[in-house]
Amino acid sequence: MKIGITAHGESRQATIDSRFGRADYFVLYDQEKDIWDSVPNTQNLEAAHGAGIQAGQSLVKTGASVLITGHVGPKAFKVVKAANIALYSIGTLSGTVEEALAAFLAGKLTLLTAPDAIEIKK
Secondary structure, eight states, X not given: OXXXXXXXXXXXXXXXXXXXXXXXXXEEEXXXXXXXXXXXXGXXXXXXXXXXXXXXXXXXXHTOSEEEESBOOHHHHHHHHHTTOXXXXXXXXXXXXHHHHHHHHTTOSEEOSSOOSOXXXX
């Protein structure tokens, strides 16, 4: 199983990012191969709109089957769920990517069944 975690940096020691669409990176852990990788999300950091959809499409391309993040808007949620990626919320957890992964593996994170971020219209 490949697990994607939103982060402020590109390593497992990076701080987790509660944003999905505008996260700096997706840090990926391949559980079967026991390897770490990262994908920059830089194209969405300054996007006027559509950041969540584009981030969702980028995540789908990684082959991740799980996403650990803070908040996901309605459009991004649809993209990620359509790809059968399970979404888990970090809730109030702060810390590193590695700590978020440990919380997930220990069953301490909440499965998101609906978007939990408010879409802001400009």
